[in-house]
Amino acid sequence: MPTEMNPEGEAQLMERTAARDQRAFAQLFRGYQRRLIAFFWLRTHDREATAELFQETMITVWQRARTFNGHCKPSTWVLGIAYRKALEWHRARHKLQLFSHDAEADRLGEPSTGQDLVQAQAGREELCSCVRRALAQLPEAQRAAIELTFEQGLSYREIAEVLGCSPGTVKSRIFYAKRTLKEILQGMGLKGDELWQISRGS
């Protein structure tokens, strides 16, 4: 579960950042560093992209801090910016490196790999890695809902704020995302009960 800054203190920091207080901004930067780096790392698995996306997010926070009107928690607002940065990155990357994405998908889709894992009584770490790769194949909105819930620890109302949809949509997205995830895992040659296995600590 991510450690959060005290929301009141955070709102103050946001106000001071809006008034161009670099010291307050530096505090926000440090406060969000661990959390946003985990967020971007999970999506990119690319050290440079993670650093760049985190920096871009914080610069946008600096530029738009004046427009933050307190209608939601500062962290929800910041994550909304981070989410849009991640989307932009995925879109740009998709355009540029379509071929490598396809290659990766093919590799993941090889049934033998999955079978080997099952036969070898794949370790927990390997299972986690499979789940993450499967997650990468989910539609963007479903993936984001899952990450914001389980990695960032947001409530469904906050996620609705970040993704710009209704709370009901968030709930059904995760419901369907999980179902799709199992199908992807099976498509990778796994049994589809890997989530359950992970939870049992196998």
Place this chain on the structure above:
Amino acid sequence: MANIARQLADEGESHRQLQELLPWYLNGTLEPDEREKTRAHLEYCAVCRRELAELEGLQQALVVAPDEAPQLDESLLDETLRRVGAQSQATDPKPAARLRRGWGWLKPRRAFSYSLGAILLLGLGTFLGFTLATNRSAVGLPPLPWERTQETTHQFFAFPRDILLQGTLTTEIGSRAMAQETFTLEKLHEGDLLLTSKIESDKLAGAGEAVQRLKLDANLRPLSYTIQGPLVYGGQQAGVTINGDSAELTLTSARKVTHRIVPLLGQPPVLLDFSVMSHFVLLERLATRLWAKATDKNETLHFSALIPQALRADTLTLKRSNNPTVLRVGPEGKVLSVSRYLAQLGQGKDALHVELFVRKSDGTLLALRIPVQPQLPSTEPVFVFRSDLFPQGLSLADNSQGAK
């Protein structure tokens, strides 16, 4: 039958609704009533228990261990600050404000070089019992960026902070501008003040920042001070804790902490350092309050001047002068009739004299003058004025020169 069918349908609907809440049951963000309903449902619904276990697996798969995520350099923050600093400068509509703002701490500092100003400050420093650092290495490492306080800018006006005083002081020796100091006095909490002074000078190669936090009681009586500043105090942090009729002065440097308990020589105590001219703004503000309460408006006020960076206290008196005093705006502008206060630090032949020029209408300190005195090295008087109020300049009109 119809009732049972509806009941089953209701339960089915309820099961689905509660199943959809499981992700947030797991991450602990449900409202209390939702949480309770979900918990109760889980007790008898095996499907949801299995679902919850799978979600737990999903959560565990997504945990990014601290050693897994890349560790970023400290330099990323510095670079980001540089970028946002550059952006605010590029979009700043007021060049003058930009000049004052200067994110000086982002630039490498040049070595402190001697100049008339430096010698003057050094002289004052020696008088006050301390010596200014003469090179950058002696100044020590600057405070980390997030420990610094933002200096005064016009943007503070749009800021929901409680700014009590704000201004710019220009120090001139003869007719040469030597240094500029921007200052902001803001109220942090009741009785908790923050004075931020930023000193910039073309003549003094280093730029200094003095940040002070003052805790005051209801009568504006200081309870404690903390001070820090890389130039003025040679990288040392000075602190004062006032305790009855004595004060404990502390000087903290990277190497050692020095304490000294000094008696207070008058009430109330004030903080004084001649390199930070905005101290006089505070002094004047305090004096105006005291005279407003006094029965004799010409009473001499007695203060205890605390000079923590020299680990000493000295007497400070302030009295009103009856001599008419006139300041001139710009080289040939209009003249202002002002009140003149005479401050004396110390006693006898070693005493140092400073004149304060105050606007009669609202008690604003407009200018200061440090006359030529035997214990000071400068052969010309030092004149300090509020350059934000008088950008065209301010000087002592001829008929007031030398009046005491």
